[in-house]
Amino acid sequence: AQACERLGLPAPVAETVALDPSSAAAAVGRWRSAAEPVTAVAAYNDEVALAVLAGVRAAGLRVPDDVAVIGVDDVPAARLVDPALSTVWQAIDAQAEYLAAAVLAALDGSAEPPARPDDVFHVVARDST
Template identity: 50%
Template sequence: MTTAFARHKLTFVVHPAAPATQPLSEVWKAITPAAVLALDEFSDADAAAMQAAGVRVIVAMHASARKRWREITTPEHPLGAAQARHLARTHERLGYAYPDDERVGVFADPRLEGVREVCAELGLPAPDVRTVPLDPAAAAEAVQGWLAADPPVTGICAFNDEIAMAVLAGAARLGRNCPRDLAVVGVDDVPGAAVAQPPLTTVVRDFDVDAEHYARNIMAALKGERLPAGAVDDGVRLKIRLNLRPAHAERSPMWTGAAGCGAARSPTRDPRPAPPPAPRCRRSARGTGGRTRAARRRPCRRG
């Protein structure tokens, strides 16, 4: 964000909105910003204070349904949708690992909505949503709940990579194997995702594209120009590693039935015809005139 705004000759200043920090109204008076962005929508009191301090543009990056202020949308639900589409290729019931930090609910809720939309589109049950703390024992409880469901939940869309790795830790604590028993997809591709056990498949977004989108929209607002309609195409992509089980189509015809976490596989008869019996060992010798005559039968010796 700092680099993107600098290209437009603007300085990007970050102020955390926490009880222990300086009141927002004092910040507006001290620096008189040209524009203010926030993760969520503003209260009426904050908005009035900003306008009184001379702030020309107020932007809520993740506003609720009320949307009282100018909004520049940050697309979050495509992240959840990408997770669900990937898992739905090989899993019939999905779960969502929700964070236990209410401060990130503004990100988690639209991602979860993306998962729900894909499940509805593909005719799958609604995702089984469980809160997963960053604690192996607590995560194991969530994993146990997914596996005990009927039918079991075998594909997990996690809020981010940290929550995904907590799910992996919970599964390991229960003696479960990932991806054989449970497949997990995270978001963000943090450095630890590559060395997780197993390496974590994750959804990646281009933050440079997002930052430039915000900078251009703020500049357009400051100039009184119309903001582009719709959300930014942020280049969401999957970084696939090794934590998904093989697709249904790739399973051996020798097995049928459920292949989810902890589900028993029942052997069935192979429908393929049995191979013909091996021919008896015979030797032949070629005589004169190109004729072939059977040699005297001898014990067949195989080297």
């Protein structure tokens, strides 16, 4: 919300979407009937993004023409749906190493905390965006 405000963009619209097409279709209907219709969804994870894809289809809309969708986690099913789901892949090993080093530095008290890794999130662009 803060980044959108800073960039002069509308505030993001958050909504809970259950992992079934009817819940997702209802959410898509609410998003599209708003004064400023939602044209892109950044889902909590790939499973929710897959439900949103189903909801967009159930609402008679097209991905990404009417609504673009991206998830997080790069689960194998993301490559199998049509359109293939764009997603964010996370370098979990780099994050884990950083967190372990940060905890050890904090416990040591005299050690310099490690630098945060800056290359841990990677967009995997596919056909849904």
